[in-house]
Amino acid sequence: MTSQAGESEPETLFDRWQKEQQSWQRLVIDYVDKAATDETFLTNLGNAMRGSLMANKPYPGTSGASGEVTRDAERSELDEVVFAVRRVEGQILDLTMAVEKLAASLTPADISASDEPAAHGSAPTSD
């Protein structure tokens, strides 16, 4: 007896087994492909599993610096100077904001009033 059009044969266990095998083969190939070509895959896998060759590989956009510092005297003094400069930069930023605030609070009349004595004082004379 032949089956009618549109009526599908029930899937046998063997058919299912075959399909499953093919799916596993595709999966293995996909994994091998990713492992060979996909940087993101390797980074994520390495960091997720630790202990692998790719473990601790830095994520994109990060420097990955471990922060271990050679604490020799010269380097220490240089770092201290750099940090002192950074503090000064911060204070200059403070000063800049204070000046900006002051400037914003001044009216045009204040500005012209403050300009006048300076203009008189600095005006060239014919004497």
Add this chain to the structure above:
Amino acid sequence: MVAGALGLPDGDAERTAYLDDLTSRREKLEKLLEVLAAPGHVGSGATPHEVVQVDGTARLLRMRPDPDAQPAGPPVLFISAPVSRYFVLDLLPGRSFVGHVASRGHDVYLLDFGEPDTATRFADLDYYVNGVVRRAMRRITALTGDAQPAMVGYCLGGTLALLYACLHPDSVSKLALLTTSIDGDVKGGIPWIAHCLGAEGESYEDPRLVPAETVKSWFEMLAPGSNSAIGRSADLWARLDQPVERLRDVQTMATWVDDAVPASGRLLAELFAKFGPGRNSLMRGTAELNGVKVDPSRLAMPVLSVSAEKDAIAPPEGVDVIAQLVPHVQVLRLPGGHVGIVAGRTARRLWDITAEFLRTGELVTPE
């Protein structure tokens, strides 16, 4: 016969069960492949923003959820811990604390302390509190005209916000502290673990840049084994039944945890000398910064403190005790862990509570 040769068990029922199991395992591995091939996190933050100030390695970011619209609404500064990446508060599109608060009508700023370089090892509490944080608040005031922006501090960022508010109370309208440890003597949290593992030995006078791996090891000791290869593999395998989107969330959180930054040794030394186990100056009323007394009891602005029930980093007992120092503080304990309540799947509850607090100064807990 063929099935037997293939190694399948005897009997149709057993063979069907065997194939079901095989299919289930394959589907898990397919999901794993999809998750591992996706980028871990949005390393530059999820919400569009502009940099409005650069201060050393730190950047002040102004959130612009709609880049075409000018930000409006009351300003608020979010501060995360300087020992981790700032974007835990801005993790993924649709999963961003700051993005959510901005969408509720606030002009939101986020402080990114940046990646510490070797010079940063000399940064102390004064540099952070009276320097970087204060300048961020001043810049916000300059940009908005509002002399009293609100502050939201998360974890150690909450400690910085609390110190700032105590030292400059007139410049803060509202203060929200999220999982911010107050009592340094409570056992089990990160200060206690770090103390046990030698953080106390960090030198103030000759500080080092504490490697990210060292900082991370303190956190990992809170749940020994959870970050080992075996622990992670077992956890991941157990979770592979979940939808891919959820697995991506887990992966995003895991990559954020992995992506630790080094820390200023001087800052850690000072934190332990002042607030660590055995010192506990906030609870003892002896806290000071640069000779200026830090007195939380004098805070007059609305203060909210939120703890997490399963917080292993800042145990809730050490957080909620702020009520002993700030009589009018509104204290709330939420289910979840330290990171989960700000960035997990149930974090929206905290986001809504915080947004409402920032609007009204009141703690309103949605049902």
